[in-house]
Amino acid sequence: MFNRLTRNIDFDSNSFKSYTSKYDNPYYQRAIKSRKIENARKSKEKRFLAEEINQRAIQIITLLMFEYRKENKSEELKSKIFINQFYYNCAFDLDGNFSKYGQLSEKQVNFILTFEEKMKANMIKHKEKIADKMNSSFIGTVGTRQDFNLTILNVKEKELQVSYSNYITSFKHDLIDKDKNLYTMYSSKNYLEENNNNKEINISAIVKAHKTFNHVNYTHIKCPKIIK
Numbered sequence: 460m461f462n463r464l465t466r467n468i469d470f471d472s473n474s475f476k477s478y479t480s481k482y483d484n485p486y487y488q489r490a491i492k493s494r495k496i497e498n499a500r501k502s503k504e505k506r507f508l509a510e511e512i513n514q515r516a517i518q519i520i521t522l523l524m525f526e527y528r529k530e531n532k533s534e535e536l537k538s539k540i541f542i543n544q545f546y547y548n549c550a551f552d553l554d555g556n557f558s559k560y561g562q563l564s565e566k567q568v569n570f571i572l573t574f575e576e577k578m579k580a581n582m583i584k585h586k587e588k589i590a591d592k593m594n595s596s597f598i599g600t601v602g603t604r605q606d607f608n609l610t611i612l613n614v615k616e617k618e619l620q621v622s623y624s625n626y627i628t629s630f631k632h633d634l635i636d637k638d639k640n641l642y643t644m645y646s647s648k649n650y651l652e653e654n655n656n657n658k659e660i661n662i663s664a665i666v667k668a669h670k671t672f673n674h675v676n677y678t679h680i681k682c683p684k685i686i687k
Contacts, residue, residue: 503561516571517557523550523574538673542585543578550574585673592675595641599666599678606686609634609642611658614651634660644680653685661686 507513526536527547540547553571557563563571599605612633619629630649634642644650644664654660664680671677 500559500561504557507562512572513563513568516563516568519571519574520550520554520557523547524554527551534671534674538585539578539582541673542581546574546578589673589675591639592641594639595676596638597669597676597678598636598640598642601666601668604663604665604682606661606663607634607636607642607680608659608661609636611651611654611660614649616649640678641675642678642680644683646681646683650683650685 508517523546526532527540527550529536532540549570553563553567556567598607612635614633615631617629617631618626620626627647629645629647632642632644632646632650634644636642650660650662651658662683662685664683667679667681669676669678
């Protein structure tokens with residue numbers, strides 16, 4: 460029969476080690492240390508949340524995380540998240556700090572309390588910025604080719620992975636017509652260069668799709684050909 464003092468056994472892959480007391484077992488000691496740290500964190504959290512201003516800060520970041528994780532987001536919420544992505548990222552980071560330490564610094568709390576006002580200002584600024592874009596309408600019939608007289612607003616180069624080790628260069632074109640209707644076009648060519656860096660361009664293209672993003676209508680076109 461085992462002696463009561465040798466029942467604390469530490470098993471490893473090939474052997475076992477017995478301890479005269481559980482207090483000699485390093486795994487037990489680590490568990491005790493971990494429990495003390497967690498109890499200290501809970502105490503800090505309780506004191507932290509006793510302050511109304513701190514409760515408000517946690518409510519703000521909790522709401523932002525809930526909105527971000529929501530599965531069926533409205534177009535308005537998608538727009539809000541897109542425009543204020545920085546603050547949603549901060550909410551997750553600060554929540555991680557709170558979960559780890561049981562509290563946030565006064566500076567962090569005051570920063571969180573500015574979120575609502577700054578996010579609202581960003582939304583207003585964005586709406587003012589896209590006011591003209593709101594007049595954009597869908598043009599053409601999807602699947603048909605037609606002629607367009609457009610102005611190239613900008614061209615962005617992107618690297619797209621088409622296979623494990625194969626990448627291609629694609630150019631995203633943002634365009635607009637005289638009636639302020641907006642277009643997007645992806646191509647392996649930079650049509651600003653193809654048009655001798657002249658932003659005014661006459662092209663024949665196929666209407667690929669009509670899509671709405673942030674309440675703005677875009678006509679997506681493909682397979683462009685410059686009309687001389």
